[in-house]
Every structure is written in C-alpha cells, then in structure tokens.
Amino acid sequence: MRLLCHKTLNNIIFFSNLSLTPQISLKKMDRSSADESTTSDSISAAVPAKTMTKWPESGLCRMGSGGSVIIDAENGVEAESTRKLPSSRFKGVVPQPNGRWGAQIYEKHQRVWLGTFNEEEEAARAYDVAAQRFRGREAVTNFKPLVLSSEEGRNDDVQIAFLNNHSKLEIVDMLRKHTYGEEFGQFKAAFGQFGTRSLKDDNTLDKSNNSSTREPLFEKAVTPSDVGKLNRLVIPKQHAEKHLPMQNAGAAPKGILLNFEDKTGKVWRFRYSYWNSSQSYVLTKGWSRFVKEKSLKAGDVVCFQRSAGPEKQLFIDCKTAAAAAAGSCFVQAQHRSPAAQVVRLFGVNIWKAAGDVNGNAGEISSCGGVKRLREMDLLAVDGGKKQRVIDAL
DNA sequence: CATTGTGTTGAG
C-alpha cells in the first residue's frame, strides 16, 4: 500500500502514485531526458552534460537528513572549506572527504557499497548499473532509463543479459573494481557470436545445451612459480594458442578477462595476457586467489575445459598431484572446497550452481536474525581481503 | 598516513 518514491530527483517524478502492483508495467515517458543512453556499455564513458540539464544550480537543495542542516545562511561558500561536503546531484552518490565520490544502493535495509570514484558522474553510472541489476528494468536511474529505441534496443537486451547472468555480488564487485565496462564490453563482443537466440525469456543465457557437452582442453601440472609469489600461471604456448586464442592481441595489449567456472559453480575471473618479456601466455590477476583457495601445490594439476556450444563457456578445475597420477581429470576430491556446490547461506544462494544461471543467485539478503554479513566478505574474486565468511562455510 | 566504506541517524 505504500506509494513510494516521490523522488524529487531527476525529473522523473511522475508516477508518484502508481498503485502497489509492481508489475503494472508502467511506461516511463520521460524519454526526453533519456536519450543519452546510446552506449550503454562502459561506466567510465564520459557523458555529455546535456542529460543532466535541469537542476544542479536550481537552488533547490535536498538535504537528506541526519546531518546538521545549517544551510540557509550565506550560501555557504567558505565556511564549508573544511566542513560540509557537497552533496551530489545524483541518486546513490555520496561525497567522500577526499573529494571523490562514493556510490551506494540500498537493499533490504542494508547499504551495499559500490565503490568510490573520481568523477561524480562515474559513481552515478555505477549506481545505475546496480539499480538495474538489483531492481530490474524499471529501476529509477540517473541517466538512462534504459530501453532505448530500435537498433539500440538490442544492445539493451545485451546489457540486461549481462546483468542477469551475473550475481549481484559479481556486479557489485565489478563496480567496485571499475571493471564493469571492460567486462561488459567483452561480453558484448562474445555475445555477437551467438546472437539473441541464446537468450531465454528472462534474458539469461540459455546454457541448457552446452552443459552436457564439456570438452577438455588441456591440463597443466603447476610449477613452483605458478603457485608462488609471481601470481601468475604460465599457459604453455602450444595450448594457449590452440585453445585460448587472444582474440585481438593488438587491441588488447593488457590482455582480456576470462571467466572460468569451477566444479562448485563458482566463477573465477582471470586476466589472460601475453607477456612479451617472457614470450609466454599467462593468467595473472585473480590467479593467486585461486591458488590460495584451492591450496594448489607445485605438481598439482589444473584442468581446463569448455562447453562445446557456441558460447564457449570456460571451466577450470584442479586435482592433487596424487590424484593426477592416479588417473583421469575429474576425480578431484572435494576436500579442497568444503563448501561444495552452491553455498547456501541463511537460505540464500551465494554462488550460483552450474545449472543456475538465473539472476537471483547471489542474492544479498538479510533474512532471519542474521545481522549484516558484510556482503563483500562473500565475494571471492580477487578483492584480496575479506574472505573469512566463505572460508568459514 | 590517506582513504575507504561502515556505523548510525533522521528525514521522507
């Protein structure tokens, strides 16, 4: 029964009282301010100021709350030199003491931090992405209400697909690391290969067919340096060039990001690049975390597979040296990943299972008496730090 | 030491 949001934010005030039914697919008609959209891709892309006409200087100033509201007086130009931070004109964007901008979104009474950014507008776009992922297409965003016209419309679907195929945690992680643009770009490129038909109704990728056809690519017994401090795995050249072609080495001097799924359904992201210095192909960023979590020791074997379908989804697994000597690749003992399968924590899927590509995986929820488990603690990707919660499982 | 981003409050 509550009619929500009267946001005086953008000019999107309209529907302040659409009844409760969420599915009342209201068409927002404020397309006017929306045209910006075009490249829904990278967050980092600068935005033509045209979009945010209206109200920056419109004297109208919204002060959330909490703070000591001491405006009124003399505009406040100097007095605030040290004190008050300039509030952002963007939703979900909050100033940082050092002049940078933070982005945050709320869900289930909890704040989800989306990272800090140099540009206010960058933060705003981060919020937009999160809003899309958390609240769906109709989410109120700073820039694009998404859903643009005709030919770009397809691009939009891709964006939705990308979001739906990553857990909230993953998306948040990308935002915090500022890799969203890059990863989405890659996805978009890959997407072109198999087109819209691989999209299911809900815009998630249809992986139904390739799950059965997993084709082994190659294995490597890791060397001491592969599991050492170098934080990289050397991919034997022959295998690299045969199975993991660097699409356009020229356009990607810094390598590309590859996603691998392990037996538990957990997704690992590694940077794959070519090192001229050593004339070798390597997995770098993200690798050390894999080594750590899998407790990889020199001599252990990592196996790479991929689905046969057009999607070419990649998989990675490992086995101990002993297991390798014993036989086939797929006998990896679960002793290394105690929390096999989906990690279901407090009734919530933290990691999507191999079969569950659905967007609802990785829900950040705070059901029950569970007091805020800090979301990012559950994130495995190379954030480095916090990991305890997942380890504890 | 600089910064992040969490704790927390109060308005909407």
Add this chain to the structure above:
DNA sequence: TCAACACAATGG
C-alpha cells in the same frame, strides 16, 4: 529507502 555525518578499519 535514502543521504549526511563521523570515524574505525583498512591497507599501502
């Protein structure tokens, strides 16, 4: 749900 504020935790 949201942003303002304060500051502990964090990590280089």
